[in-house]
Amino acid sequence: MQIIELANPTRFLSISARLMPVLVGATAVCFVVGLYMAFFVAPPDYQQGETVRIMFLHVPSAWLAMFCYTIMALSALGTLVWKHPLADVSAKAAAPIGAVFTFLALATGSLWGKPMWGTWWVWDARLTSVLVLFLMYLGLIALWRSFDDQIAAGRLCAKLTLVGFINIPIIKFSVDWWNTLHQPASVVRLDGPTIHSSILWPLLVMALAFSLLFLVLHLAAMRTEILRRRVDRLRRLAADDRLQQGA
Amino acid sequence: MPTLTASGLACQRGGYPVFSGVDLEIATGQTLQVTGRNGSGKSSLLRLLCGLLEPAGGTIRFDAGDPEARVADHCHYLGHENGLKPQLTTVDNLDFWRKVYGPTGKAAREALSVVGLDRVADLPTAYLSAGQKRRAAIARLLVSNRSTWLLDEPTAALDRPSESLLGEIVDAHTRAGGLTIVATHLTLPFAVTATLDLTAHHASARVPAGLGADQ
Amino acid sequence: MPTLTASGLACQRGGYPVFSGVDLEIATGQTLQVTGRNGSGKSSLLRLLCGLLEPAGGTIRFDAGDPEARVADHCHYLGHENGLKPQLTTVDNLDFWRKVYGPTGKAAREALSVVGLDRVADLPTAYLSAGQKRRAAIARLLVSNRSTWLLDEPTAALDRPSESLLGEIVDAHTRAGGLTIVATHLTLPFAVTATLDLTAHHASARVPAGLGADQ
Amino acid sequence: MIGAVFLRDLRLGGAGFIGLTFFLALVTIIPFGVGPDLNLLARIGPAVLWIGALLSILLGLDRLFRADYEDGSLDLLLASGHAIEGVVLAKVAAYWVTTTLPLIAAVPFFGFFLNLEPVAIGALVVTMAVGTPGLAFAGAIGAAVTVSLPRGGLLLAVIILPICIPILIFGVTATRAAFTDPDPFLPPFLILIALTLFGAVVGLFASAAALRTATR
Amino acid sequence: MIGAVFLRDLRLGGAGFIGLTFFLALVTIIPFGVGPDLNLLARIGPAVLWIGALLSILLGLDRLFRADYEDGSLDLLLASGHAIEGVVLAKVAAYWVTTTLPLIAAVPFFGFFLNLEPVAIGALVVTMAVGTPGLAFAGAIGAAVTVSLPRGGLLLAVIILPICIPILIFGVTATRAAFTDPDPFLPPFLILIALTLFGAVVGLFASAAALRTATR
Numbered sequence A: 001m002q003i004i005e006l007a008n009p010t011r012f013l014s015i016s017a018r019l020m021p022v023l024v025g026a027t028a029v030c031f032v033v034g035l036y037m038a039f040f041v042a043p044p045d046y047q048q049g050e051t052v053r054i055m056f057l058h059v060p061s062a063w064l065a066m067f068c069y070t071i072m073a074l075s076a077l078g079t080l081v082w083k084h085p086l087a088d089v090s091a092k093a094a095a096p097i098g099a100v101f102t103f104l105a106l107a108t109g110s111l112w113g114k115p116m117w118g119t120w121w122v123w124d125a126r127l128t129s130v131l132v133l134f135l136m137y138l139g140l141i142a143l144w145r146s147f148d149d150q151i152a153a154g155r156l157c158a159k160l161t162l163v164g165f166i167n168i169p170i171i172k173f174s175v176d177w178w179n180t181l182h183q184p185a186s187v188v189r190l191d192g193p194t195i196h197s198s199i200l201w202p203l204l205v206m207a208l209a210f211s212l213l214f215l216v217l218h219l220a221a222m223r224t225e226i227l228r229r230r231v232d233r234l235r236r237l238a239a240d241d242r243l244q245q246g247a
Numbered sequence B, C: 001m002p003t004l005t006a007s008g009l010a011c012q013r014g015g016y017p018v019f020s021g022v023d024l025e026i027a028t029g030q031t032l033q034v035t036g037r038n039g040s041g042k043s044s045l046l047r048l049l050c051g052l053l054e055p056a057g058g059t060i061r062f063d064a065g066d067p068e069a070r071v072a073d074h075c076h077y078l079g080h081e082n083g084l085k086p087q088l089t090t091v092d093n094l095d096f097w098r099k100v101y102g103p104t105g106k107a108a109r110e111a112l113s114v115v116g117l118d119r120v121a122d123l124p125t126a127y128l129s130a131g132q133k134r135r136a137a138i139a140r141l142l143v144s145n146r147s148t149w150l151l152d153e154p155t156a157a158l159d160r161p162s163e164s165l166l167g168e169i170v171d172a173h174t175r176a177g178g179l180t181i182v183a184t185h186l187t188l189p190f191a192v193t194a195t196l197d198l199t200a201h202h203a204s205a206r207v208p209a210g211l212g213a214d215q
Numbered sequence D, E: 001m002i003g004a005v006f007l008r009d010l011r012l013g014g015a016g017f018i019g020l021t022f023f024l025a026l027v028t029i030i031p032f033g034v035g036p037d038l039n040l041l042a043r044i045g046p047a048v049l050w051i052g053a054l055l056s057i058l059l060g061l062d063r064l065f066r067a068d069y070e071d072g073s074l075d076l077l078l079a080s081g082h083a084i085e086g087v088v089l090a091k092v093a094a095y096w097v098t099t100t101l102p103l104i105a106a107v108p109f110f111g112f113f114l115n116l117e118p119v120a121i122g123a124l125v126v127t128m129a130v131g132t133p134g135l136a137f138a139g140a141i142g143a144a145v146t147v148s149l150p151r152g153g154l155l156l157a158v159i160i161l162p163i164c165i166p167i168l169i170f171g172v173t174a175t176r177a178a179f180t181d182p183d184p185f186l187p188p189f190l191i192l193i194a195l196t197l198f199g200a201v202v203g204l205f206a207s208a209a210a211l212r213t214a215t216r
């Protein structure tokens, strides 16, 4: 019985229902401000010209791609260590969102690569490790969808998520460990950002907008998943002979 | 002299409570029959006891002298599946389990002759009929001496004569001081000390655990 | 009006003779129960009749008007396995078999309601318990009208109420002029015209077929 | 009946989603091995994609008939009075549609990763569409044989190789011929067609025969 | 117990052939893919053989635990009081011996096909002998996770390929370093050893844990 109290998905549903409109509003505002700053306030690069503006989509999606996997890994810990049912739901709901952000990072990156490096794609460490991240998202999604038993699926996917987490530091530090075409970190680094504030600010606002978007999508997906599981449970209950006795 | 005690045992499968509040106690030389309707959790209870499932609540205690003892170290489990490789001969299959469980019982051939399979001992197990395979699985109980037998529908696919054979085997085990827990809804060919009806412990309304307290 | 006759039927499996000299004759509106010990060849006999095995000797004749008719074109076979895909809903499973056997019988949903499964018709079959799955397999007999039913241990996993349901279904089939052959060592919930005990026809010493009598 | 089996297997086969992901994974690991040299990748690209197709056909093959065998469906299909050849045809067709068709459709996309020219991509699509059914039918023999013999592995190798390797060779050769100048495309392509037809016919009847013994 | 499981699995063996088949197919068609350039062939040869080994390990993995799961042996092994890790160890070892050891033994032969120098062949044998056990253990995770699923093959490959990439990279790098002059062989080789050990440990415990969940 404690498990039910601990998890309390019902409370989660009611709280998230109240939060949702606020979050959606904040996301919209951030996007409007961020996009405005990105396209009208930030100066074009003296070298790259207008294409530099791709950065305001590329960098936040890349960050979110990694952040989302981190959320999944944390949820996996929640599943394995605390056996918290919401952790399962969170991990499962995050995977498709993460895959979309990773895809965005790949797509915007290769759009940007064409003018910058003269090719859509190179097999360098940064790019490839992001592709591997994409693959891991897809693999986890496929695995989740293959199971009927969501509890077992949760535990198995959690283990796999944790094993795959090694890829995140590889992505992050690939630019430092191997020579690549891709440029090294200039915002998130130990000795502080090295990037000019006229670009930094729009970038940060866009990053905030993306994070809020992630939050909205994640909450919505979790709500859907919880409701879906309830429907599924009701269907299983309908299959139970012993209940039909009374009915 | 082993005793197996469980109190307040609860079981969940796939997130659904199956039963709860099951108490049982069985000592050396006793046989417990677990009954209940289809899906009441007979098989699940046996799997809980031998450690294949984790209890959702309650405790299992096994006293066999050694304080570290787990049921798994002292039990034979006979499940729905027979655990025989179709490619190997029946005697090789038994020999394998004899090595796994410890060669403390009868030799493989001897065990096979007890269940009346000596003539097919050297055939690939794929060639046996359903009932013959079940008998080979029963012979597995004899190749290694273990005190606790957990039998899930042991008479499935057996004909009358083989059923009484099983009765004799279990009786001998009981006389030698073993414990036996049998899950079945059929009548058994041996004497039973006590009966546990799981239908009574059925998780009341089958409310999904975890995600939907208000459903 | 079909008649199924077999004479001098012999069966070999994996090179070993199983039985020989089996004669049987069953006409419209009759039921034949095949009994025998484990491994006496009950399942093998049914598989011979529906063409899944080839007889090692003897002949099978099926008279149903058409001289070309084989048993396979007119029979329903209910084996040990249920032939249901766990991923598909029960009604989809039945619909599939209805298309394969020819949509001459009840609609899938109707057949499911006859065996009391209407409430689970739209659930994946994986969710059903063992007994429910067996009932779904029995419903398969109803989606297409075929004159000859070959049932192998049809009552396996059924509880009492489902057993009598099966009895009614077979009785209705018999009244409508069908033939039924049932292999089982359990007592059946319907009237049986004749019984064939395979133990009597058992290939004497299970000598490998090619190896001569002195082995 | 053929239609019913085909449609059921399509539904059971699920989305080509996993197949595509697998292909992507496969293409991803190649540069890790041979190095990120785009010219080199473009050269071995057709072979890589062909190998990928073979691999994805082989990977699921084990379960092509085994699932039906184990749950009793195969017995029922054989005892229903229909010809087994029809069952094999329907199942292999559905298998090909679920595992290989999505790959062929996605070849242009993967070609972009491997730096292939448009001509090469076009040739790949055509040759793969023609050749892979032959691979699937040849594989079906193996699948049928292993259903009946628990240890059919060696047999499987012996049966599959002589049919698959020629198809692969002519598939790759035809593709290369399409974008390297002096070589003519048509001769290897025609041989490929002939091989596929041969593979399909042999595969169909041989696997039907193997299945008949499997249920004995 | 470990010995008993190992010996039984060796006898059951069988899965190895399909991997060998595939390996052979791969090696045969690569020359057709790259055309008649022997130098190029020698350059990518080690990578081809490594990728081939990885993929053929994948091919049989599906049945690694599934056969035991379906016939009830896995339950019995787990309920016998022995540690599951031992079961995993024995099964993976037997799997490696039946599927990969023949491959490694055949490398000199395949190397000749691909125009490799003796040094390269020697290096390949050594690196593969060291690296492939790591792949097998990592693959066991996928096999354990998908053991209860009706169709595992492709899904398993999708899950496992990304995890196997590091071993592949260093295996190929070490092999290359052995026959291209300035590069030192030892550093990548030591990393390969470390990765294999790491993979074996993680694979052992992760698949044991996954099996425990799967039989629940």
Ligand code: HEM
Residues within 6 Å of the ligand: A055, A058, A059, A062, A063, A105, A106, A107, A108, A109, A110, A112, A113, A114, A116, A117, A126, A127, A128, A130, A131, A171, A172, A182, A183, A184, A185, A186, A187, A188
């Ligand atoms: C498909 C190709 C690409 C992929 C997968 C990719 C991936 C990533 C990732 C994962 C990050 C986050 C790194 C971190 O937080 O440390 C990132 C950041 C960044 N990328 Fe890309 N990228 C690609 C192409 C490009 C191209 C073509 C350019 C432009 C030359 C570019 C410029 C940047 C910049 C400026 C950052 C921000 C780095 C920082 O300030 O921390 N990327 N990219």
Ligand SMILES: Nc1ncnc2c1ncn2[C@@H]1O[C@H](COP(=O)(O)OP(=O)(O)OP(=O)(O)O)[C@@H](O)[C@H]1O
Residues within 6 Å of the ligand: A149, B013, B014, B018, B036, B037, B038, B039, B040, B041, B042, B043, B044, B045, C129, C130, C131, E216
């Ligand atoms: N692997 C599983 N995952 C989820 N639920 C399961 C699983 N196995 C069984 N169940 C459910 O647990 C309940 C108890 O099943 P169990 O097999 O223990 O019943 P049983 O009493 O042995 O029934 P039977 O008489 O049919 O053998 C059933 O309602 C079943 O649907």
Ligand SMILES: Nc1ncnc2c1ncn2[C@@H]1O[C@H](COP(=O)(O)OP(=O)(O)OP(=O)(O)O)[C@@H](O)[C@H]1O
Residues within 6 Å of the ligand: B126, B127, B128, B129, B130, B131, B132, B157, C013, C014, C015, C018, C036, C037, C038, C039, C040, C041, C042, C043, C044, C045, D216
């Ligand atoms: N696939 C097979 N290959 C070879 N021999 C077989 C095969 N299947 C069964 N046999 C043998 O044929 C004999 C008859 O088997 P069958 O399954 O018909 O018996 P049965 O009467 O149905 O027994 P049960 O009551 O156990 O179901 C058995 O002795 C068995 O060893």
Ligand SMILES: [Mg+2]
Residues within 6 Å of the ligand: B042, B043, B044, B152
């Ligand atoms: Mg049970």
Ligand SMILES: [Mg+2]
Residues within 6 Å of the ligand: B129, B130, C042, C043, C044
């Ligand atoms: Mg039988």
